[in-house]
Amino acid sequence: DQQVKQNSPSLSVQEGRISILNCDYTNSMFDYFLWYKKYPAEGPTFLISISSIKDKNEDGRFTVFLNKSAKHLSLHIVPSQPGDSAVYFCAASNSGTYKYIFGTGTRLKVLA
């Protein structure tokens, strides 16, 4: 049973527009959420995180939104750039453990 789901395997967006990547989770005990970016032949790179006490966290062009009642989080990238083309993974954890559960990833392609 997948506890963290990314239902869109791929997404294409025009350069300069907004990219919205979505993630759903089922375990209400999760209280810390992260987004990672992965380029081919490299390991995942941490992008941004959010604690369950917040509903929004912003870092430059990247904003993560958390809707606890819907068990849903999203990553917004504004404006999108060709260098943002990568696979994006969301991950979730319960702060009582040090383990993360990852989604299957969404491949973002930003078109120039």
Added chain:
Amino acid sequence: EADIYQTPRYLVIGTGKKITLECSQTMGHDKMYWYQQDPGMELHLIHYSYGVNSTEKGDLSSESTVSRIRTEHFPLTLESARPSHTSQYLCASKRGMGQPQHFGDGTRLSIL
């Protein structure tokens, strides 16, 4: 940028061989992790360690073993490699609660 290193980056080897995948980090992190990832799939936790002489099996059953004799070093060993072990193996470390995991660039393993 996080300092966590994995060697080798790529390995093609025959069935029955003993393999050790190396992972080292220079950040003094107590928590270290091994994940297995197949293309298009989520990262599956196979082993983790909360500190020296502490190792635990992850959520995905694996025939590999790990050791943690030094804080900075967390090698993974396959005693007798089989084609079913073909996958990408990612090592990660983190400092503490509410902190992101930092990943190495992975080892892509192919067993013939």
